[in-house]
Amino acid sequence: MIGSFAYAGTELDLNFIHSWNLSNTTQRDIDPNDDQAGETVIYNSEDLTEETAYLHWVLDNHSGLSPGIMVKSDDMPFKSNNCIMASGLEIPSENDPSVMITKTCSNYKGSSKRFKMVVTKADSPVDLIFDVAGKDFTWTEYPTYPQPGDEVARIYRVMQKFENDTAKRVQSFKVELGFTVGGIFTPVNPALDHIGLETRECIAVKLFDDAAGQGAPGDCVSGDFAEVWLENEFATFSPKMFSLITDSRTSPIGGFWDKKAAGIFPPETQTGLGFDVMLAEIDSGTAQVHGTIVGATTHNYFDISEGSDAGSIPAIPGTPFGYLMHGGIVPSGIYCDLDGDAATEGVLMAWWDGLNWRWGIDPVNPATCAADGSVGPDPFGVVPDATLVEWAVRPLDEQMVQTGPRYEQAPADDLRSLNVDTFIYLGKDYDRVVHPDFTLRLTLASVTDNTIAGTETPEWKLPGQEAPALQSYIGSDGIVALTAGLAGVPLDITVTDVDLNADGTQESIAVTLVNERTLESEEVTLTELDTNSPVFTNMLATVDNPVVGADNNQSLNVVAGDRIVVTYTDADDGAGGIDVTKTAAATILTPASTTNGDGGGGGASIGLPMTLLLALGGLFYAPVRRMIYGTDKP
Structure with missing residues (x-):
C-alpha cells in the first residue's frame, strides 16, 4: 500500500490520475498563430504507424488547447469530484461572456467539457494511457472520515464524444481498463488491482465529502447517496437531436428527431457479473435482440420512421438510420444561424430523406430557429418549396458576419457521434509503483453493409436521390x-x-x-x-x-x-x-x-x-x- 490512513479527515498521498500520457501519440496540423489549431493522433502500435483515432483541439466555445485531453482532480462542486475532459485554460462565464473563468469539471452544461475523438479505424483498439501519482485529500464535511473499513478512492467521470469516421457502420462498442506493457494489453482485475469501471448507481456522499442530503436522489434511496453510473447514459446522441422536453439542456424543446434519448444502451457486460460492481470492461454487445435490431442501438435511432414518439411515418422511405452511421452516409441537413455568424453553431432545421426535405418531429419556427417541443400535427412533414427558397436566398457567408437568420447545407454529423460517459474508480490501495500508468481502451465493432436489417444503403445515397443544393x-x-x-x-x-x-x-x-x-x-x-x-x-x-x-x-x-x-x-x-x-x-x-x-x-x-x-x-x-x-x- 502507498500512503497511510490519517484518521483526522485526511488521506495522505491518495492516488489520483495525474495526466494523459502521450507516448502513443503524435501531433499534426499545428498553427503557431492559433493555439486551438491542431490535432493529437492516437496509434495502437509502439512504432506509431497505425492510426486509430485523433482528437480535435478546437471546441465550440473556442476554449480548446493542446493536447485535447486534461485531467482534473478534487473539483468539489462536481458530483464525482474528478473528471477527464477536453483540455483548456478558460471559458466565458455563463452569465457574462466577457468574464473568463477557469475551465474545469464543474463548469456549466454546454461549456465544451467533452473531448472530441474522431475514430478512424473500426475493430481496432483506441488506447488512452494515463499516469498515476499521489496527493492528499481532506474531508471537511466529514472530518472523522475515513474510519477503518471505510471506502477511500477517487472516481473520475470520463466525458468524451466520439465521431465514427471509420467508413463502416458500428453495431457495438466496448470500453476496457487494463495495463499495457511491451505492447501487450492486460485487463485489470478490479478486486486485486483496486481500479475498475464504476457501475454503481449510488455511492455514499461521504466518499466525495458532499454534505448530507445534497446527493442526487435519482435511483438512490436518499440524498446521502450520490448518483454516479447510469446505464442509459452510457452512449447517447446529442440532446439537441434526441432528448426529453424536460431535459435541462434542451427544455422546453427537447430533441429534433425525438422527445426521448437515443444511443447505444443499456450496454451488456461480458463478465457475467452484471452491474452495480466494478468492472474491467463495459460492452454494448450484440446479445440483445429487439425485433430486427441486434444489439443495444435504441429503436428511435435505428428506425426513426417507426421508433419515435410520432409513431409510424410510412411516408419516409427506407429504414433510417439503422446502425450507427459513418460520415460518408449521414443525410444532408439545413442549418440556421440566427446570428449570421459562421463561427457559432447552427440549429438543424430540416433533413433530406432521399425524396424530400423534411422537418424534424416538430417543425422549426424560421423566425427563432427553434421548435416548440410538441409532436405533430405533421411530424417529419415535407418542407414547402417556398420555405426552401426563403432559406436559399439567405445563405450563410463563411467569411463575413451578416444579419441573421442565415442558412447553410451541411452533413447531419450529430447522427454519427455519441456522447460517452464512463467512470473510473481509482482506489487508495492501487499500487502505482507496479503500475505507474493504466490504459483506457475503446473499440468500435463494425457490421458489414447490406447484410442484416439496419445496414442497407440509405435512400439519400442511392443514385439520383442525393440531396439537391x-x-x-x-x-x-x-x-x-x-x-x-x-x-x-x-x-x-x-x-x-x-x-x-x-x-x-x-x-x-x-x-x-x-x-x-x-x-x-x-x-x-x-x-x-x-x-x-x-x-x-x-x-x-x-x-x-x-x-x-x-x-x-x-x-x-x-x-x-x-x-x-x-x-x-x-x-x-x-x-x-x-x-x-x-x-x-x-x-x-x-x-x-x-x-x-x-x-x-x-x-x-x-x-x-x-x-x-x-x-x-x-x-x-x-x-x-x-x-x-x-x-x-x-
Missing part, C-alpha cells in the same frame, strides 16, 4: 433583399439570380441604394459567394447623421426612420422579361424597435425579416419552380 431552388427571376438595423449599423444587401452565375469565376454585379429622405445615392458592388453560386452579397456602412452625404463615398448618412431603397436590374427574369427593375426597401430602426421592415406583408410571412419578404414580392403566392434535383447546376 439548397440554392438550386432559386430560379431565374432575380431576387434582391435588403436588411437594415440601427443607424451606424451596415446595411446587408443580397441578390440571388441563377442567370448571373455565368462562368467558373467569382463574378460581381452592381446595385444602387438611395436614402428616400435625402436622395443620397450609393452604388455598391456585390460579389458572388463562390465561383458556382447564384448568390451575390455585400454590406454598406451607414453613418448616424441627418445631413446629406456625398454620393458614392462608400457610406450612407441615415437617421432612425429613414427608408432605404435598393435597385437591381434583372437582365432576364425567366418569364420573358428583359432588364426588369427589382427593388427592396428597409427602414432604419429606432432603438428598442423589434422589426427591421416597413410593415405589412400579409400572410406571406413565415418568420423572416419583413424587408426580405417585401423584396420577394409575390413569390409565395404562386407556385415555385424547382430548377434541378442534384448538386450540379446546368
Whole structure:
C-alpha cells in the first residue's frame, strides 16, 4: 500500500490520475498563430504507424488547447469530484461572456467539457494511457472520515464524444481498463488491482465529502447517496437531436428527431457479473435482440420512421438510420444561424430523406430557429418549396458576419457521434509503483453493409436521390433583399439570380441604394459567394447623421426612420422579361424597435425579416419552380 490512513479527515498521498500520457501519440496540423489549431493522433502500435483515432483541439466555445485531453482532480462542486475532459485554460462565464473563468469539471452544461475523438479505424483498439501519482485529500464535511473499513478512492467521470469516421457502420462498442506493457494489453482485475469501471448507481456522499442530503436522489434511496453510473447514459446522441422536453439542456424543446434519448444502451457486460460492481470492461454487445435490431442501438435511432414518439411515418422511405452511421452516409441537413455568424453553431432545421426535405418531429419556427417541443400535427412533414427558397436566398457567408437568420447545407454529423460517459474508480490501495500508468481502451465493432436489417444503403445515397443544393431552388427571376438595423449599423444587401452565375469565376454585379429622405445615392458592388453560386452579397456602412452625404463615398448618412431603397436590374427574369427593375426597401430602426421592415406583408410571412419578404414580392403566392434535383447546376 502507498500512503497511510490519517484518521483526522485526511488521506495522505491518495492516488489520483495525474495526466494523459502521450507516448502513443503524435501531433499534426499545428498553427503557431492559433493555439486551438491542431490535432493529437492516437496509434495502437509502439512504432506509431497505425492510426486509430485523433482528437480535435478546437471546441465550440473556442476554449480548446493542446493536447485535447486534461485531467482534473478534487473539483468539489462536481458530483464525482474528478473528471477527464477536453483540455483548456478558460471559458466565458455563463452569465457574462466577457468574464473568463477557469475551465474545469464543474463548469456549466454546454461549456465544451467533452473531448472530441474522431475514430478512424473500426475493430481496432483506441488506447488512452494515463499516469498515476499521489496527493492528499481532506474531508471537511466529514472530518472523522475515513474510519477503518471505510471506502477511500477517487472516481473520475470520463466525458468524451466520439465521431465514427471509420467508413463502416458500428453495431457495438466496448470500453476496457487494463495495463499495457511491451505492447501487450492486460485487463485489470478490479478486486486485486483496486481500479475498475464504476457501475454503481449510488455511492455514499461521504466518499466525495458532499454534505448530507445534497446527493442526487435519482435511483438512490436518499440524498446521502450520490448518483454516479447510469446505464442509459452510457452512449447517447446529442440532446439537441434526441432528448426529453424536460431535459435541462434542451427544455422546453427537447430533441429534433425525438422527445426521448437515443444511443447505444443499456450496454451488456461480458463478465457475467452484471452491474452495480466494478468492472474491467463495459460492452454494448450484440446479445440483445429487439425485433430486427441486434444489439443495444435504441429503436428511435435505428428506425426513426417507426421508433419515435410520432409513431409510424410510412411516408419516409427506407429504414433510417439503422446502425450507427459513418460520415460518408449521414443525410444532408439545413442549418440556421440566427446570428449570421459562421463561427457559432447552427440549429438543424430540416433533413433530406432521399425524396424530400423534411422537418424534424416538430417543425422549426424560421423566425427563432427553434421548435416548440410538441409532436405533430405533421411530424417529419415535407418542407414547402417556398420555405426552401426563403432559406436559399439567405445563405450563410463563411467569411463575413451578416444579419441573421442565415442558412447553410451541411452533413447531419450529430447522427454519427455519441456522447460517452464512463467512470473510473481509482482506489487508495492501487499500487502505482507496479503500475505507474493504466490504459483506457475503446473499440468500435463494425457490421458489414447490406447484410442484416439496419445496414442497407440509405435512400439519400442511392443514385439520383442525393440531396439537391439548397440554392438550386432559386430560379431565374432575380431576387434582391435588403436588411437594415440601427443607424451606424451596415446595411446587408443580397441578390440571388441563377442567370448571373455565368462562368467558373467569382463574378460581381452592381446595385444602387438611395436614402428616400435625402436622395443620397450609393452604388455598391456585390460579389458572388463562390465561383458556382447564384448568390451575390455585400454590406454598406451607414453613418448616424441627418445631413446629406456625398454620393458614392462608400457610406450612407441615415437617421432612425429613414427608408432605404435598393435597385437591381434583372437582365432576364425567366418569364420573358428583359432588364426588369427589382427593388427592396428597409427602414432604419429606432432603438428598442423589434422589426427591421416597413410593415405589412400579409400572410406571406413565415418568420423572416419583413424587408426580405417585401423584396420577394409575390413569390409565395404562386407556385415555385424547382430548377434541378442534384448538386450540379446546368
